[in-house]
Amino acid sequence: MTIRHHLSDQLLMAYAAGQLPEAFNLVVATHVSLCDECRSRLGAFDAVGGALMEEIDEIAMGEAALEAALSRIEGLPQATRAEPLKPAGIFPAPLADYIGGDLSAVRWQRIGGGVKQAILPTGPDASARLLYIPAGKAVPDHGHRGMELTLVLQGAFADDNARFDRGDVEIADEDLEHTPVALAGQDCICLAATDAPLRFRSMLPRLAQPLFRI
């Protein structure tokens, strides 16, 4: 699998710093699970945190802290290396954790034109959902406010500029208005996260948005 569309440095650094909203964390963790290139880049940003940790002003622990720690680990089992927990389906482990299983565990909600979505439970600063777009169908024409990340898990979609296959992530900001289309062959399933409500142009009247929490 060759991934051509990666996470930005800004997203990886914000993830390393622990400053992304939960929904974006999910997209980053899922992409990194599929992409060794971004896993390496993330490792480099984590190393910045490690270097800061070495330079930081120490603050002395309490008198009996070490004894407390030693007696605590006395009763703590150490985990051992696990057998390969290779997810059999299309969802890498962090996403399967959120869904509580693979594709069959998703509770889809129809939003018209054969398109389905499933909102995932995340914190309030951004929202995440799975999108199901039948092969050959357009993702409803939409503009963006804020930032939107779309990660392909199955099938592929393309807009005027580029093609996105499994593992590819599209990063859209407010300037992007486009009409992505799911490519023929296989229905397209994506994980999408945004820190602002999407406004669908053609398919949903604005009033209907609160209903779908998008």
Add this chain to the structure above:
Amino acid sequence: MAKAEEGTDWAGLLIKVRDRQDKAAFAQLFRHFAPRVKGFLMKSGAGAALAEECAQDVMATLWQKAHLFDPARASVSTWVYTIARNKRIDALRKDRRAEPEELDWGPEPEPDQAEVMEAQEDTERLGQALAQLPAKQRALIERAFYGELSHSEIAAETGLPLGTIKSRIRLALDKLRHHMT
């Protein structure tokens, strides 16, 4: 005990914790890292009592999850940082944080001593590079990692030589994938 700072083989100590449940090695790691974790958490806005409690949790996690530490991919400082960061998200933001799939399956890889050294040296070199940054730039990086900047305020242009670290991790990953298949 003597101050065993410069040149201490932290990865070696952690591997003793992992393979032999070595309490003396754990104690040495604790003395070095627990006060740093506490300092990190207080800089991130935790009070002293919470920071102390969380630092204890971080060190207990280090004991429990030692098998997940891959010395070819990260220095111990970096690994401790990631545990402390996740603890901070847990304790201060109460968010759930998705983590990438672990790459810990397959046979226990024998750590390659040269790779282990490189990972630790990377962190040391990065520390020197940080110290040489203009104060303003360094402050921005610190604020990002202490949780004072929102994700849209974070500028990834750090001025730090991260390319070589990335390439080294990439090599270690390729090697690991090769072993796994």
